[in-house]
Amino acid sequence: MECSHNNISNKKVKKEIFDMTFEAKTSVCNDCGAHLRDNEYEKKYMQWLEGIYKERRDKFQTQCHFSKNLVKCAEAYLEDYPGISPTVFFRALVTIYFNVVDGDGKKSSQLESILDAEIYDSFIQDKDRKKVTIQFKPKMMIELLAIGEFLGESTSTIVEEVVVKFMTMITSHDERLRSFWENEIRDYLDMFLKGA
Numbered sequence: 669m670e671c672s673h674n675n676i677s678n679k680k681v682k683k684e685i686f687d688m689t690f691e692a693k694t695s696v697c698n699d700c701g702a703h704l705r706d707n708e709y710e711k712k713y714m715q716w717l718e719g720i721y722k723e724r725r726d727k728f729q730t731q732c733h734f735s736k737n738l739v740k741c742a743e744a745y746l747e748d749y750p751g752i753s754p755t756v757f758f759r760a761l762v763t764i765y766f767n768v769v770d771g772d773g774k775k776s777s778q779l780e781s782i783l784d785a786e787i788y789d790s791f792i793q794d795k796d797r798k799k800v801t802i803q804f805k806p807k808m809m810i811e812l813l814a815i816g817e818f819l820g821e822s823t824s825t826i827v828e829e830v831v832v833k834f835m836t837m838i839t840s841h842d843e844r845l846r847s848f849w850e851n852e853i854r855d856y857l858d859m860f861l862k863g864a
């Protein structure tokens with residue numbers, strides 16, 4: 669039978685992240701040990717993360733390796749967006765992917781079914797690669813860490829896959845991919861890059 673968490677006390681709990689420990693009090697079920705994190709706990713946690721974000725930017729970065737050809741395509745695309753660097757662009761793509769595509773089953777399966785495998789594979793398999801460091805905001809970074817833990821993959825692998833998917837969309841001449849980009853992604857990207 670599932671625990672209904674009726675027997676609660678306020679206890680200090682620990683959370684390990686980035687090789688550091690966050691400690692705060694929250695409701696804990698005495699029967700099953702579940703941490704019932706309330707808004708106050710989440711607020712403290714975000715404040716703690718913001719503090720780390722200020723001191724340890726490196727903890728919120730992923731080191732990716734992209735095909736040099738892909739980076740060139742990104743630079744060409746960004747000619748229409750003066751002042752935006754590829755790293756800011758890649759961060760935008762990842763944020764949009766997880767906020768717009770990934771949580772929407774219809775959109776993500778549509779994208780998977782029309783993705784141009786030939787271009788995707790050519791970017792993935794290209795041995796001529798360039799290291800790119802991408803900086804994320806605390807919220808996005810903890811989301812990436814959670815997804816990574818769930819999938820058993822590193823955050824850089826997840827980021828690389830998303831960027832390659834979107835760059836496949838941008839560089840393909842396939843009409844379905846083009847219209848997916850224009851209809852589902854383009855406006856979000858313009859919004860994001862204006863605020864960058």
Ligand SMILES: [Zn+2]
Nearest residue numbers: 671673697700
């Ligand atoms: Zn319980």
